[in-house]
Amino acid sequence: MVGCTVIKRDECLRHHYIESYVLPASPRNVLQVFVNSNRDQVIKGIASASSHEREDLKVYLSSLDSLSTAEQDLLSMLPIFRMMSGKHVAVKSRQAVVSTTNPAIPNDLPMPDTIVQCANEADRRLLTLLKIELLDAANVAxxxxxxxxxxxxxxxxxxxxxxxxxxxxxxxxxxxxxxxxxxxxxxxxxxxxxxxxxxxxxxxxxxxxxxxxxxxxxxxxxxxxxxxxxxxxxxxxxxxxNQKEISTTNILQVINHIEKLCVHSSDKAVRKANTLVQVLNENDFLSKFTKVQIGELMQREVGVL
Structure with missing residues (x-):
């Protein structure tokens, strides 16, 4: 996938110092091979792998308990994490959404491309090693x-x-x-x-x-x-x-609308005017009008006050 030579164990390959020349298979050694290989070739190789293969690689590497700076830099560039859309991307400096959060975050919730999923334990372990911020539902909101x-x-x-x-x-x-x-x-x-x-x-x-x-x-x-x-x-x-939350500006807006309704919908205008009179009678709004608003009221021709 990334151009490395893989040697299967065989009786004829027994040697006391073989591990000095051939790295035994382990998450650390696999990652070390990636670090020592051509970075673009590694990224291209993993990008061409199937979704299942990328998930397997992620699970395999998640058993690591620490990362060197070089390993961290490379791992952050591998397209093994999923966006909310399901597309695999490199995590780089992104943030991650924890899928088990409460309330649940729908997969189709619109999300910037800077967000990836933390959908399982392998995701959580690797993202934590990469020092990626994990967001719960409230943080996402x-x-x-x-x-x-x-x-x-x-x-x-x-x-x-x-x-x-x-x-x-x-x-x-x-x-x-x-x-x-x-x-x-x-x-x-x-x-x-x-x-x-x-x-x-x-x-x-x-x-x-x-x-x-x-x-x-x-x-x-x-x-x-x-x-x-x-x-x-x-x-x-x-x-x-509550009616007390009606402002004097709101009242003026209602009066203005009543004036317009009088032209083509007199029944609705009367009903609205009656409701306004009732509200004014039940609440002390008139004392809250400014001098400018009172002047505006005096010029109105609608007899609702």
Whole structure:
């Protein structure tokens, strides 16, 4: 596979000093042969091997308990580790995802190419020897959130990641306060006009009063509200669930929308106006308006206040 000569044991090869000339088969000696051979040829040879052969080699080498600098450098360049997609790659300076973590990380979860799998004990032993950082589920979530902030993923990939995080929020947020903090400041909720919002900018879609007052852009998209676990995760991130969390700006937005509805949907405008009056009567919002907002209200022609 890499151009070495392999000699099978035979009675005629007995000699007191034979091991000075022919290395006995062992993980250490195999790796030493790789180190002393042409590096490109070794890498090319292993890259051409079958998936089963690469896994066998990895298991064989995993019995080593230490690595020299030269061995570590070479091993990090051998394509014997798997990405989440299943493709074999060299680990180099990558990080690794622990497959037995809780919650489980789906194999189809979008992941940068800098991440490989730590799927078994052989992976764990070799990755530890190579000083590769092993990531549990919470660490992976933090890493992916950072990638989302930089715009690394496409929309569909981002939605897949956020769906996984929100569906497992009760576990992940308890495992990592850092993740919770990052998620609270993440603008991952996309409005119809392309504006991106935090969870604390939108309202609980289960609240009927909110449904009567606000339009679609005031709520998280349906993809993030499919399960109770998702909604609970959004609450942890600041989802507005109480009328007192309505801002004066929100009220002005509702009034503006009522004005527009009066032109072509008077019934809906009346229903929305009645709900707004009820909310204003039940809460002390008027005292929170600024002078500028009061001036704006005075110019309105809609008789809802």
């Amino acid at each position: 933090v890493y992916l959130v950072d990638c989302i902030k930089t715009g690394f993923f496409q929309n569909a990939e981002e939605q897949s990641i956020m769906t996984w995080i929100l569906n497992n929020g009760s576990i992940l947020f308890s495992q990592s306060k850092q993740l919770l903090i990052k998620m609270k400041s993440l603008n991952f909720i996309e409005a119809t006009q392309g504006e991106r919002k935090q969870a604390s900018d939108v309202f609980d879609p289960r609240n009927r009063t909110f449904q009567d007052l606000f339009e679609t852009d005031f709520f998280p998209p349906p993809i993030y509200t499919k399960t109770q676990e998702m909604l609970q995760s959004l609450q942890c991130l600041g989802l507005k669930t």
